[in-house]
Amino acid sequence: MGSAPVALRWDEPPEGPVIVLLDQRRLPAEEVELVCTDVPALIDAIRTLAVRGAPLLGVAGAYGLALAAVRGFDVEEAAEMLSAARPTAVNLAYGVGRALTAYRASLAGGAGPEGAWRAALAEARALHREDAQASARMAEQGLELLKELLPGGGFRLLTHCNTGALVSGGEGTALAVAGAAHRIGELRRLWVDETRPLLQGARLTAYEAARAGMPYTLLTDNAAGSLFSAGEVDAVVIGADRIAADGSVANKVGSYPLAVLARYHHVPFLVVAPTTTVDLTTADGGAIEVEQRPALEVTEFPGGMPGEVPGRAVAPLGTQAYNPAFDITPPELVTAIVTENGIVSPVTKTGLAELCARSRSGNGMMSI
Template identity: 45%
Template sequence: MHTLQTTSLRIRDNALFILDQQALPQEKRWLDASTVEALVGHIHALRVRGAPLIGLSASLLLALLAEQGHSRDALLHALETLRASRPTAVNLMNNLDRMKLALREEGFVAALVTEALRLVEEDKALCDGIARAGSALVKPGSRLLTHCNTGGLATAGVGTALGVIQQAHRQGKVANVWVDETRPLLQGGRLTAWELGELGVPYQLITDSMAASLMAKGLVDAVWVGADRIAANGDVANKIGTYSLAVLAKFHGIPFYVAAPRTTLDPHCPNGEAIPIEQRAAAEVTGAAGSFGAVRWTPPDAQVYNPAFDVTPATLISGWVLDSGIVTPEEVEKGVFAIAR
């Protein structure tokens, strides 16, 4: 496979590397992800993360393994192992469904490589479409609030919600971005703050519990988030804390937008209750570890509930911004997502 480079993925000398998103922003460290075991480990540890990026990394790895001479049966086993690595984000399943079709072709090696590279280019185009559609909703002088990380680190392109914000900033319409730190792994504080700084977008970092007070003071004009899965009825699974923001936005009369590519749609999932929610390790909220060592701030026997995602009901969402354009609540009520594919 030829050389490939995105913000967070790299192919060099027939090997796949991922940018370690646990090391950011202090260090830009590339890690080998050229085996199924390695990539699954990176996915579980969130060293590679973001629904679109996870799907792309798995697809590229399958293509590389095919080029290395792995049999069709071995590749099918690898595909199913990768599929099981992240239950909530449907982009992974959608991408692997396409790779599975390529695997059935007589010349499956070339077909897998072609499909994986096509998925990367499609994701870039999807991000651009989202940015164009979404930026039209941003009013001049907007103070926007975002959650988790939805930029180029999470996609092959400019990102989803953060891509919208970047485009609106270029148009001179963004006064400030409120960045939720996003517990439990601080992906807003570590990653979104870093990306906005690199892009020159003005921002202020807040803790997740501060959003209500900002809204009450009239300091938030719209909320923009991404998605890991959109159900047929419009319910959205996203990073834990998203639902709270939607409730707050509804109460304060603030628009709440979800930005996502079509690869995030799951018309076979009837509603949010049917979306599997991944549980994360208790250590992610009981303390912290890093180059400084380790610290625990809870009692040794503290019991922890640590879901990685929550579900925002469609009734709280002002609009779904896809690469194809803006989907309204009225369209969702008519079942547009149920027939999206």
């Protein structure tokens, strides 16, 4: 069984500190590291999906703020630029904000520039550790919930996009739950949605599942209905990029149709995400800003990477494309939200608020 990939790390070569990323655009064909020496390089990596996934974007944002500080850039400007790089992913702004708060507090305390950047870096490292710990707790709680919902075991889980170690400081969110089931011999089949148009399921989830030795099968997104109809799906397990106060879930586009299919076929639909992905300041799904991606991701296959040969055209020149990065699943279609600090089921505004309050007060895990 292969080890989990390391998606992001802070390094300090003689030339100065850098952020080193596993370039996810090149997977699974190549495992290539991308070195970011400044904030613009990191922002480009975020926007072009060299680094992605809600929890990891929070970690990347925090390290990015520290990188700006140690390199002598305008820290306040860097914070604004980083936070806006991918607007739907609330964790990105959260991570930037945590490091910025530590940086400001250190300056206010008279520590000086070096003390301030070290404080920002310490906060980024703390967030990185917390994310790994949260991943482990989500895997444990998600597995226990699956056992309750599906007491027969031998789970056949359908997942969408990528939610493993490539999106986290640990083993991930939804894919970490599948991994926990696999380790105890209860993962009968992992159904992996291809996840068009950028194929995060085919390129990344299949890559992680293969490394871990999971029994997995890849399918095109529009084949999911056939699987449900044949009774081959026991539960849907996905992640989230933002969860609104009412429990509406923003996740990779294609998630909402799975929730509709799951409800029709009486299959549990589980969302696994850390509490940092819950945004109580966003009232409902309609208030979530959904990122619109470039048309070429749809009209070319595969999408070209910056500085490389463009992809092969699959649509006539000039074709317009509708390409939202995410869709919104309403709370009534979500069986449960699994976090590191508890499970919310049924998914309600009150339940989420109580869970977040308990998380902040450190009262431990609660199921609501």
